[in-house]
Amino acid sequence: MEFDKKSLLKLGKLARISISDDKLNNLSTDLNSILEFVDQLKDIKTDQVDPTSNSLNQKLEVRDDKVDTKNSAEDILENAPEKEMDFFVVPKVIE
Amino acid sequence: MVAQMIEGWNLVIGIEIHAQVNSKSKLFSSSPTDFGSKPNSQVSLIDAAMPGMLPVINKFCIEQAVKSGIGLNAKINKKSIFDRKNYFYQDLPQGYQISQYKDPIVGEGFVEIETENGQKKIGVERLHLEQDAGKSLHDQDPNFTFVDLNRSGIALMEIVSKPDMNSPEEAVEYVRKVRSILRYLGTCDGNMEQGSLRADVNVSVNKPGNELGTRCEIKNLNSFKFIHAAIVYEAKRQIKLIEQGDSVNQETRLFNTQSGETRSMRSKEDAHDYRYFPDPDLLPLTLDDDWIKGLQDSIPELPDQIKERFINEYSLSSYDANIIVSDKATSEYFEDVVKNRNPKLVTTWVTGELFSILNKKNLIIEDSPITSKQLGELVDSIENGKISNRQAKEVLEEMCESGKGALEIIDEKGLSQISDENEIESLVDNVLNSNPENVKKYKNGKDKLFGFFVGEAMKLSKGKANPKIVNDLIKKKLSQ
Numbered sequence: 001m002e003f004d005k006k007s008l009l010k011l012g013k014l015a016r017i018s019i020s021d022d023k024l025n026n027l028s029t030d031l032n033s034i035l036e037f038v039d040q041l042k043d044i045k046t047d048q049v050d051p052t053s054n055s056l057n058q059k060l061e062v063r064d065d066k067v068d069t070k071n072s073a074e075d076i077l078e079n080a081p082e083k084e085m086d087f088f089v090v091p092k093v094i095e
Numbered sequence: 096m097v098a099q100m101i102e103g104w105n106l107v108i109g110i111e112i113h114a115q116v117n118s119k120s121k122l123f124s125s126s127p128t129d130f131g132s133k134p135n136s137q138v139s140l141i142d143a144a145m146p147g148m149l150p151v152i153n154k155f156c157i158e159q160a161v162k163s164g165i166g167l168n169a170k171i172n173k174k175s176i177f178d179r180k181n182y183f184y185q186d187l188p189q190g191y192q193i194s195q196y197k198d199p200i201v202g203e204g205f206v207e208i209e210t211e212n213g214q215k216k217i218g219v220e221r222l223h224l225e226q227d228a229g230k231s232l233h234d235q236d237p238n239f240t241f242v243d244l245n246r247s248g249i250a251l252m253e254i255v256s257k258p259d260m261n262s263p264e265e266a267v268e269y270v271r272k273v274r275s276i277l278r279y280l281g282t283c284d285g286n287m288e289q290g291s292l293r294a295d296v297n298v299s300v301n302k303p304g305n306e307l308g309t310r311c312e313i314k315n316l317n318s319f320k321f322i323h324a325a326i327v328y329e330a331k332r333q334i335k336l337i338e339q340g341d342s343v344n345q346e347t348r349l350f351n352t353q354s355g356e357t358r359s360m361r362s363k364e365d366a367h368d369y370r371y372f373p374d375p376d377l378l379p380l381t382l383d384d385d386w387i388k389g390l391q392d393s394i395p396e397l398p399d400q401i402k403e404r405f406i407n408e409y410s411l412s413s414y415d416a417n418i419i420v421s422d423k424a425t426s427e428y429f430e431d432v433v434k435n436r437n438p439k440l441v442t443t444w445v446t447g448e449l450f451s452i453l454n455k456k457n458l459i460i461e462d463s464p465i466t467s468k469q470l471g472e473l474v475d476s477i478e479n480g481k482i483s484n485r486q487a488k489e490v491l492e493e494m495c496e497s498g499k500g501a502l503e504i505i506d507e508k509g510l511s512q513i514s515d516e517n518e519i520e521s522l523v524d525n526v527l528n529s530n531p532e533n534v535k536k537y538k539n540g541k542d543k544l545f546g547f548f549v550g551e552a553m554k555l556s557k558g559k560a561n562p563k564i565v566n567d568l569i570k571k572k573l574s575q
Contacts, residue, residue, distance in 0.1 A: 014368060016183050053176045053198075053373035060378040065118050065155035068125035073135040076143050076244070086134040087241035090185045093231060 003031045106330055107299045107307060108266045109258035112273055113251045114283040115227070115291040116159045122226055122250035123150030123193065130289045134243040142248040144188035149376055156250040157380065159282040160200050160224050161390050163252055166276045166397055167219050169204025171387055175223075177377040180369045186229035186242050194253075196371040199223035200380065206276065207399060208268040209417060217269050218257030227251050252283065258297065258307075263326040267319045270294055271421065275398050279423045293317045298329045300337070308333065309343040313350050313357050325350040329357050401426055409438035418446050424460045431467035436474055444474055448488060452495055464495045473501040480514040480561050481505065514561040516568070519552075522560060523568045526551040537573060545569065 008028050012019040019027060073086045082089035121128060124141035141148040164171050176198040179191040201222035207214050229247040231240050254273060260266045274292055277283040285292050294317075299310035313329055316322045328350075333343050348357040396404070398420040405416040405426075419442070420426045433441045449470060453463060473490060476482050482490065482505055493504045504510070513519060526548055527534055537544040552565045 010368075014181070014183070014370070054375065054378050056378060058378055060380050061151055062154040062157065063125070063151045065120050065153050066125060067120045067127045069127060069137070070125075070139060073133060073138070076135050076138045076140075082239070084236075084239075084241065086136070087232070087235070087243055088135070088185075089236075089239045089241055091240070092236075092238055093185055093233065093240045 003028055003035065101300075101330055101334070103302070104300050104330070104334055105303050106261050106263075106326075107258050107301070107310070108260040108262075108326060109297040109310075110256045110260070110266060110269060111295040111297075112254040112256075112270060113227075113293050113295070114163070114254060114273075114277055114285075116156045116224075116250035116252060117282055117284055118153055118155050118159065118250055120153060121248040122153055122156050122224065124248055126248065128249050130286075130291075132245055134241075135245060137245040138247065142188070142244055144190070150193065150374075152377065152380070153250065156224060157200070157382075158390060159250075159280075160222060160252050161382065161387065162280050162394065163254075163277055163282045164201030164204065164222050165391055165394050166280045166282075167201070167204040167206060167222065167254070167273070169219055169222065170202035171382065172198065172200055172202055173382050173384075173387075174198065175200040175380045177224075177374045177380070178371045179374045180225075180371055182369060184228070185240060186231045186244070186247065188229070188244065188247065192226050192228065193374055193377070194225035194371075195223035198379075200382075206269065206272050208265065208272050210262075210265055210268065215259075215265065217259045217265075217272075220255040220257050222252055222254045225251050225253055258299075263323045263330075266296065266326055267323050270322060271319065272398075275421055275423070279395060279397050281395075287317045287319075290317060294322055296322060296326060296329075298326055298333070299343070300330055300333045308337070309345050311343065311345065311357075312347045314347055314360070316350055321350060321352055324355050325357055328355060332357065398423075398426075405429075409433060409442075411438065411442060415442050415446060422460065428460055428463070428467045432471045432474065436471065437478055440474055440478060444470060444487075444491075448491055452491065456495075464498065465491070469494060469500055476501055476505060480512060480563075482510055482512050483562070486510050486512070510559070512561050513556055513559045514564060516564060519556070519560050519564050520568055522552050522555050523548075523565065523572060526555060527569075527572060534573070545573075548573070 005024055005028055008024065008031065009019060077083045077086065077088065080088050115128075116122070118128060120126060121139075121142065124139040126137045126139045126142055129137065139148075141150060161171055175195055177193050178196040180194045180196070181191040183190060199221045203221070204219040205216050206219065207216055209215075227246050227249040229242055229244040231242055233240050235241045256269060260269055270292075274283075274285040274287075277292075278285045283291060287293065293315050296313045296316060297310045298313065299308040301308040311329060311333070313325045316325055329348070336343055344359075347360045349360055350357050402413075402416045402420045405411045405419065406413060411419070418425075419429045425445075429441065429445050432445060449460075449463065449465065452465075453460060456464075458464070470491075473487055473494070476490075477484060477487050486505075490501050490504050490508075490510065493499070493508075494501060497504070499507075530548070530551070533544050533547060537548075548569050549562070549565055552569065553560055553562065556565075
């Protein structure tokens with residue numbers, strides 16, 4: 001797998017990170033060397049192994065269905081740059 | 096009309112139902128799930144995706160998903176995995192939705208629906224657990240969008256059907272059936288107005304024999320009426336495009352409930368590049384056989400089984416049984432009334448008279464002004480001849496207005512039918528004795544006078560005499 005500039009720009013767009021032209025080359029080189037490093041894993045034979053989604057050999061912790069409200073609307077909105085009538089306010093989104 | 100328009104075309108419909116799990120707290124946090132609370136008052140630091148917060152799964156939600164899977168005749172997967180579905184949107188603070196992708200908790204199953212051509216099996220592809228997103232309000236301010244995160248993180252079961260439906264009616268029946276099963280199981284309250292159950296509908300059209308057409312997805316339909324209307328509109332739109340020589344774009348569309356039209360959502364470039372990967376915060380979910388077995392044993396009787404039983408036990412027609420079992424509250428009401436009573440009479444009074452009153456008042460059966468016990472008393476009064484069917488209708492309406500019991504109203508209004516044979520016999524004697532001429536004519540062959548005697552006797556009783564007994568007695572006396 002290799003990251004060309006086009007896929008790098010697409011990834012940036014999906015993550016809402018703008019990448020300036022002068023950084024594009026360096027970033028592409030960096031990412032490709034990371035991928036190259038990870039690509040070594042492909043040399044291991046895994047056709048007899050189930051896909052691993054998590055490397056911890058533990059069971060998923062569960063909790064009971066109990067309500068526990070620790071914070072109010074005021075608390076949760078405290079860090080919001082813009083708020084009004086208990087809502088977060090963001091630039092208009094039209095669909 | 097729909098059939099005419101679609102004539103010569105195949106309709107292929109697949110549906111994703113989002114059903115909110117009937118839990119007190121959210122899927123991965125302890126925030127409450129109450130509907131209609133003050134904005135952002137049910138948001139924990141996990142729901143708001145504050146840094147360092149870790150999701151812990153709600154055991155009850157896992158149980159409800161498995162129960163629902165059993166109710167949908169589906170395979171329960173003993174190992175399932177939670178994935179991150181990545182996209183950027185203002186009502187999704189995490190920047191990803193925790194969902195299940197390749198390994199859902201429930202696999203393939205099916206439900207049976209009634210169609211005009213008989214029973215039809217609709218395949219279920221899968222059921223998986225996922226988080227709901229927050230709510231965006233676009234109409235509060237001309238320049239800004241307002242966001243309420245109360246819904247963010249609430250547990251949803253996404254139920255994906257196979258593309259097995261071929262008409263808007265089948266699509267509606269399928270959603271009705273799934274909703275009914277979930278309500279019987281108690282895993283989702285099915286309240287569509289409050290958004291507890293909503294449907295995304297995939298529609299495509301093709302000429303019979305040709306390969307499948309390109310499909311469009313219509314999002315977020317929250318009533319049976321809208322599901323039907325959206326499919327009809329969308330099928331017409333696609334047929335028109337193809338007949339004009341244009342092609343259908345695969346896209347997501349919104350249904351405008353005011354105009355009844357669907358329109359394209361502003362096409363989101365790369366919108367479908369969700370870059371799913373297993374959520375590193377959550378280990379695989381494993382279920383053991385005994386636990387699944389325990390849930391299987393706790394499954395209540397479901398609509399298909401109850402229907403079977405009603406048909407066998409109470410000799411209901413398939414049609415009546417279907418109407419009664421389609422809603423859990425209705426079947427419970429019916430069973431309360433029918434115990435030790437005449438099933439035919441009870442069916443008529445529940446699906447006929449009671450339903451028509453509820454419809455008129457726009458009430459659901461849970462809010463019926465007449466309890467099952469009260470309706471039972473009314474049916475008893477008909478059965479034991481105390482009042483006639485016609486009188487019973489009057490009594491039912493009065494019960495509904497006043498909240499009084501049937502017996503009380505019958506007493507008050509002096510409606511009680513006279514069924515005492517001695518009393519009726521003296522009435523009949525009275526009529527026959529005061530009309531000797533007519534008795535003679537009758538005996539000489541003027542049969543039509545029979546009705547006259549019955550009429551006179553009824554008049555004498557002020558309409559209260561049991562007509563059957565009156566008839567029998569007059570017949571007996573005149574033949575002597």
